[in-house]
């Protein structure tokens with residue numbers, strides 16, 4: 041596949057780039073955590089030995105404890121035994137697809153949905169069928185209708201919390217119903233929940249799909265990551281599932297090089313949990329990204345909405361978490377053409393059509409990221425976008 045990234049030059053403000061803000065990458069804390077971890081009495085073994093297949097046991101326990109504290113100890117949260125340390129969400133999804141689907145299988149995916157997952161689907165030669173989403177996430181009634189029509193997916197892949205790209209949260213009713221359908225129709229759910237701990241203006245952490253699962257007849261894999269919470273360079277994440285799935289994962293080829301994934305980084309992250317940095321840093325991220333999100337939406341209302349003709353309207357869900365805002369312009373604004381004109385005016389974005397496996401939907405939609413840029417660049421970028429929309433022909 042050709043690279044999809046928009047240009048990233050200083051002359052062009054890149055509203056499309058979906059990376060964390062470089063200023064918020066906690067290098068000093070990681071450095072200190074590494075120094076501390078490396079002087080512990082058993083450090084050579086903890087950091088540099090192969091390590092347990094399931095991952096550093098203390099880190100699994102810390103993730104379980106921290107999840108319980110962050111979620112007010114509600115029922116059905118994972119225990120340490122339900123957690124496997126991974127090298128991030130992307131690799132975890134690939135692993136799940138490889139182990140739990142077969143070439144030729146049908147899978148159901150959010151539309152619009154997270155496009156980098158499509159590479160895993162291609163690798164596993166499964167056929168993704170797009171299912172519409174709305175302000176409450178994946179349209180689970182549509183999933184049910186497809187099942188009743190005879191579609192038999194082996195997997196549903198969804199980003200149920202602060203979706204990439206739409207920012208929508210799946211409602212509790214839909215989460216429950218999706219899990220019930222999975223049990224009834226014998227498919228599995230890969231829930232990519234990398235934004236679960238990045239909701240703004242609330243300390244309430246939305247429920248993972250794992251919390252709806254039944255340990256005696258499991259259907260859910262919940263995928264999470266430190267990429268957004270610390271930095272993608274950590275290449276560390278965690279996967280939550282009930283025992284039968286964990287056993288199968290621990291048997292997979294990727295783990296048969298002698299041990300678990302990434303013990304060195306695990307030891308660093310363990311320190312960051314133990315010294316309280318994690319909570320402090322996530323609170324900071326919520327404040328910072330929350331403020332950037334508000335600034336972006338304000339700029340959209342001030343510079344983009346008035347740029348449309350009086351009888352035209354745009355659509356988006358106001359994000360309350362995550363990194364992204366997905367804006368659908370009236371149909372006549374072909375986003376590929378708009379992007380060419382935008383670049384001449386010093387701004388770029390990510391074209392909506394990439395967010396569906398079919399690539400023929402969302403042609404007048406744009407994904408904007410409020411995480412990567414500082415607020416002044418975000419506002420100036422949206423001003424340039426508005427100017428281009430106004431001039432668009």
Ligand code: PMP
Nearest residue numbers: 128129130154199204265267272
């Ligand atoms: N899933 C989603 C929904 C994402 O937005 C991203 C980051 N763009 C990832 C997965 C990638 O996560 P990781 O770095 O842990 O592979």
